[in-house]
Amino acid sequence: MVSSGQIEFPGFAPEVPDLARYRWILANLSGGKDSQAMLVELMRHARAAGVVDRIVVVHADLGDAEWEGTAELAAEHAAFYGLRFEVVARTGSGLIDRIEERGMFPSADNRWCTSDFKRGPVRRLMTRLVREAEAEGHPGRVHILNVMGLRADESPARRRLLSFAHDSAYTCPCSYCAPRRAIADDHKARDLPVPKHAKTGWGASNTLRHVDTWLPVHTWSTSDVWAAVRPSGLRIHPAYAAGMPRLSCVFCVLASRSALVRAAQLQPALAARYAALEERIGHRFQADRSMADIIKEAEASPPIAAVACWQG
Structure with a gap:
């Protein structure tokens, strides 16, 4: 398309x-x-x-x-x-x-x-x-x-x-991977760093x-995506109609603040489960944002209409 x-x-x-x-x-x-x-x-x-x-x-x-x-x-x-x-x-x-x-x-x-x-x-x-x-x-x-x-x-x-x-991968014998593996093996044998162009990946x-x-x-x-999906006949997940811009985990660690708040409004029991988990393991959901803070904002805010998308 x-x-x-x-x-x-x-x-x-x-x-x-x-x-x-x-x-x-x-x-x-x-x-x-x-x-x-x-x-x-x-x-x-x-x-x-x-x-x-x-x-x-x-x-x-x-x-x-x-x-x-x-x-x-x-x-x-x-x-x-x-x-x-x-x-x-x-x-x-x-x-x-x-x-x-x-x-x-x-x-x-x-x-x-x-x-x-x-x-x-x-x-x-x-x-x-x-x-x-x-x-x-x-x-x-x-x-x-x-x-x-x-x-x-x-x-x-x-x-x-x-x-x-x-x-590509190290064990792949194709014409793309095999020459790179040979170069990588030669460098390793001589205790030299493998050049970037010889790395086959995992x-x-x-x-x-x-x-x-x-x-x-x-x-x-x-x-473009919506133009293909809407007339296709495929049913769309209701989370989109509720305001979510992406359908990843309910609470994605990469998600925007507004997306997390909206998700907590839609799934309060799951948000509480994450908050309890935070407390048990002593690790925040995001480095600068705890699920406990997200829940407080979700409870104090009206349903969020404009949810920001995120990168990742």
Whole structure:
């Protein structure tokens, strides 16, 4: 989708990969507007390429930390298009309990919530999909396209992402990763620092799977997203109508003050649970803001109509 409201960034032109070269196309669906728009755009291209049957929708379930009905809504979105749907989650304690176990909340500099509760579980699904392909007689490495609804205007870090990129890793034998690994090994053997251009990263690719990442709506504006979602027929989560600009965790550690206050007005019991957790572990929800303070403001304020979005 290209519209007059689309954000243009030099070097970040939208790219559409050859969908037919992938055995699996993994659509990461949060239930929020950006992943809905991603699914609409993905379906448009998958239908044209005749590969709709290769799409697997995955939802990373955050349990009590996410808005009620989010997982069910993601399943509904997948069913709308007749797609296979998988729910993944971290093995063990949920996000809120894990915060207590670690004795600290995630932060912008330490977003362990993303790696533990999203990236890790999704990679386990990739492993399972590889095994399925192998059982069906798929020869060689299994190619997987990991599709997400990340957008450049959500944060400086996301702005730096490419709309299409190989998810490189040290154990990946592809023509991109192998030469870099050789350079890195040579430098390590001589006790020299590995140059930046030789670092392969810690991506999802390995000896059994080749993983690429595609961000179909990376350069889209918020207006572009809603222009795709509203006429699509996909139901929108009620948190948006209640004033929330994004559908992440109910209380995201990166969220704006007004977003946290509005969330506390909508989910007071969960806010109280976070405040009690703060007191037990002796760590503030945000460095400059406690959940206890958010609750006081939520109780003293009328329903917030203008909720500020946030970066991250």
